[in-house]
Amino acid sequence: xxxxDTAYNYYLSTYAKQSTSRYDSHKKxxxxxxxxxxVKINKDSPLYKIKRxxxxxxxxxxxxxxxxxxxxxxxxxxxxxxxxxxAFQKKLAFSSQEDxxxxxxxxxxxxxxxxxxxxxxxxQLASPQINQGSFLDKNxxxxxxxxxxxxxENSTSAYEFQFTINPEDTNFSTQNKLANLITNADxxxxxxxxxxxxxxxxxxxxxLATGINPNDSFLFxxxxxxxxxxxxxxxxxxxxxxxxxxQNAVFLLNGTEQMAYENTFxxxxxxxxxxxxxxxxxxxxxxxxxxxxxxxxxNIQTLVNSYNSVLHTANKYxxxxxxxxxxxxxxxxxxxxxxxxxxxxxxxVSDNGEISIxxxxxxxxxxxxxxxxxxxxxxxxxxxxxMKANNASLDPMRYVDKVLVTxxxxxxxxxxxxxxxxxxxxxxDEYC
Numbered sequence: 001x002x003x004x005d006t007a008y009n010y011y012l013s014t015y016a017k018q019s020t021s022r023y024d025s026h027k028k029x030x031x032x033x034x035x036x037x038x039v040k041i042n043k044d045s046p047l048y049k050i051k052r053x054x055x056x057x058x059x060x061x062x063x064x065x066x067x068x069x070x071x072x073x074x075x076x077x078x079x080x081x082x083x084x085x086x087a088f089q090k091k092l093a094f095s096s097q098e099d100x101x102x103x104x105x106x107x108x109x110x111x112x113x114x115x116x117x118x119x120x121x122x123x124q125l126a127s128p129q130i131n132q133g134s135f136l137d138k139n140x141x142x143x144x145x146x147x148x149x150x151x152x153e154n155s156t157s158a159y160e161f162q163f164t165i166n167p168e169d170t171n172f173s174t175q176n177k178l179a180n181l182i183t184n185a186d187x188x189x190x191x192x193x194x195x196x197x198x199x200x201x202x203x204x205x206x207x208l209a210t211g212i213n214p215n216d217s218f219l220f221x222x223x224x225x226x227x228x229x230x231x232x233x234x235x236x237x238x239x240x241x242x243x244x245x246x247q248n249a250v251f252l253l254n255g256t257e258q259m260a261y262e263n264t265f266x267x268x269x270x271x272x273x274x275x276x277x278x279x280x281x282x283x284x285x286x287x288x289x290x291x292x293x294x295x296x297x298x299n300i301q302t303l304v305n306s307y308n309s310v311l312h313t314a315n316k317y318x319x320x321x322x323x324x325x326x327x328x329x330x331x332x333x334x335x336x337x338x339x340x341x342x343x344x345x346x347x348x349v350s351d352n353g354e355i356s357i358x359x360x361x362x363x364x365x366x367x368x369x370x371x372x373x374x375x376x377x378x379x380x381x382x383x384x385x386x387m388k389a390n391n392a393s394l395d396p397m398r399y400v401d402k403v404l405v406t407x408x409x410x411x412x413x414x415x416x417x418x419x420x421x422x423x424x425x426x427x428x429d430e431y432c
Contacts, residue, residue, distance in 0.1 A: 219246045319355060
């Protein structure tokens with residue numbers, strides 16, 4: 001029988017590594033509104049049974065994530081000034097060296113009026129601290145059975161770890177035991193067992209954080225407890241050895257040297273810069289704004305991609321979740337409702353509802369003098385799409401395969417705010 005662990009494992013492996021957006025943060029009033037809407041939806045909804053299938057859990061999660069993407073795209077466009085032209089003219093940053101540094105503009109169009117291009121030359125990337133243990137024979141045991149302990153200290157706290165070695169253990173099983181112990185402690189470190197070309201294994205410990213305060217000498221340190229056996233154990237494992245010191249990112253901003261603790265950081269609260277590599281010496285990357293026509297085309301493409309993504313979700317489960325056809329109809333109906341007007345500006349709606357862009361027609365549209373009038377249909381399409389996405393996000397279980405048991409007695413039922421499913425409504429992540 002599928003469990004909640006299965007749902008979380010699917011979510012973590014598929015979506016958790018995606019970067020979050022500032023639009024994933026919400027005010028208390030917005031969260032209260034979502035809760036009230038869920039209560040309202042479920043107050044008189046019928047009682048049903050869901051078939052035991054991993055596809056049900058995965059489908060619900062995929063619906064939540066694809067509709068979240070739509071809502072974030074719409075929110076980013078809605079941040080612009082009123083008026084369809086201004087909304088899709090949302091300023092977009094460009095970098096002349098995307099493989100070295102990428103840029104995302106977070107400000108509004110007003111604050112960008114007097115901004116000029118600036119230049120960034122990356123000298124050094126931020127890096128974590130890595131402790132590299134000794135490489136040992138995987139099938140032998142260099143330590144005698146017993147209980148050992150060591151201290152682990154970071155810049156703010158100190159921790160004591162204890163571990164036991166049994167007679168049947170090996171160096172490899174001991175290293176894996178310690179890797180799990182350190183990683184699961186959730187103290188900003190990840191540990192793994194690595195192998196070299198000779199087949200020997202070692203425990204490697206890496207800080208999740210990069211960079212280091214000039215007043216600190218380490219991000220973390222490991223030292224044995226005072227007894228002789230623990231000192232011998234740590235000496236044999238070698239996990240107190242620092243193989244790589246943490247380093248700050250170093251870059252030249254318009255010729256002036258700057259530092260950052262991480263490779264992704266805010267610059268003047270307007271630009272988010274992400275460093276990916278070092279620059280050729282004397283060849284800084286140019287950071288500026290894309291042209292209005294390019295920005296509009298890319299913003300439109302982003303909206304189209306988010307729309308197509310939810311259709312792909314519906315089609316993906318069409319064989320195992322027959323009710324997914326309702327999701328397809330709800331979402332594709334937004335495109336069919338404006339099909340003729342969308343195709344006039346270069347957004348071609350296929351028979352299955354997916355939208356492709358005719359670059360020549362769209363380029364002519366965004367470059368025309370009356371582009372605001374011609375693009376006005378996008379405002380209606382965007383708003384309707386957002387409404388459909390919000391409805392699907394509030395109750396994704398309406399689209400899964402289920403068996404109706406009974407209808408509730410209208411007006412005489414208790415509210416059930418969480419019935420929409422623990423799999424789809426209660427997932428916890430950094431944007432919750």
